Amino acid sequence: MSVPPQASVSSSSSYAQGLALVGFGGFVLSFDIPLIRLSESAFWTVLLVRGALTCLAAVLIWRIDRALFPRGQKLIAGRAGLVVTGIYSLAAASFVFSVFNTSAGNVVFILAFNPMFSAILSWRLVGERPSTPTLLAIPATLFGVLLIIGAGFETGNWMGALAALATAFLIALAITLARRSRTDMRYAAALGAFLPALIAVPFVAAEGIHSEAIGWLALNGAVIIPIALICLALGPMFVPAPIVSMAYLVETVLAPVWVWMVFAERPTDLALAGGIVVVGTLVVHSLVELGRARRSRRRSIAVASRHV
Structure with a gap:
């Protein structure tokens, strides 16, 4: 049975929409670490304020969506949505820990290993076998990540580097499970910020809010993170998980630039070398x-056209 050319065009259009969504999400996410740094806030304060506002913004957006479209998307998409949300919760906590325990450059360079984790997980969990270029890229990016972790051992912030690696794995796992379910989980990543915020409540109650410029933190939690995470969480509906994960490459490239410009924080030579290997x-x-x-799309359209 032949595929109509219109179907191929529609598929290409959906793919393009998915790329645009995740690309924009990655760009917006690149402001996350700089805004956390600008706020000069304590760890528990960041976990609570950033997490609570992100979750609140996601619920508000969902309520507006439901008001406009009564049969619209559920806040949590069943049991699979609950599992994915829980994984994002772990990722949110490990990410903030990594930001406080290693340099911004190290965090985003290691997070760039996300696509390789996604490729491996998609192969094992979804049956999407990685292409030959992906199989070749995995050891190269792993070498770069090991260089960055090695730089962490030199400077004493290796725990932050390992936390960033755990974050990359958890995000890749969440994206892959969402891809496998074929379910719209646009709010899962943002809602995942709730559990870390809840855990932070007793610590903040004991020591109080510690922030020199909480407005930056509020902007990050209420606007930047919800927009970025919702765009990235929508991605698996249109494109494969490794492609969604590659949107984090945008953050990898831009976040260190913003931090370098604002704080004059330059990665160590070894970390920079590792980052160049990963990004390159x-x-x-x-x-x-x-x-x-x-x-592949051109061949599909050509074959479909010949059978019309």
Whole structure:
């Protein structure tokens, strides 16, 4: 049975929409770490304020969505949605811990390993076998991440580097499970901030709110994070999990630039070398995969046209 050209065009359009969504989400997310740093807040304060506002904003957006479309998306998409939300909760906590225990550059460079985790998990859990370029990219990016963790041992902030690696794995796992379920989980990542915020409540109650510029933290939690996470959580509906994960490459490139510009914080030479290996590998990988996807779509359209 032949595929109508219209179906191929529609598929290409959905793919383009997915790329635009996750690309925008990655760009917005690049302001996360700089805003946390600008707020000069304590760890528990960040966990509570950022998490609570992110969750509240997600619920508010969902309520507006339901008011406009009464049969719209559920806040939590069943048991699978609950599991994915729980995984995002762990990722939110480990991410904030990593920000406080290693440099911003180290965090985002290690988070760039996310696409490789997604490729491996998608292979094991979804049956989407990685392409040859992806299989070649995995050891190269792993080498870069090991360099960054090695830099962490030199400077004594290796725990933050390992927490960033755990965050990359958890985000990749959540994205892959969402992809496997084929369910709209646009609010899962933002709602995942609730549990860390809840855990932070007794600590903040005991020591109080500690922030020199809480407005930056409020902007981050109420606007930046919900928009970024909802865009990224929508991605698996349109494109494969490894492609969604590559949106974090945008943050990897831009976040250290913002931090370098504002705080003059330069990564160590070893961490910078590792970051260059990771980013360079992923850029080459993305270009190769994009070329393959375009050629595949052109072949599909050509075959469909011949059968009309």
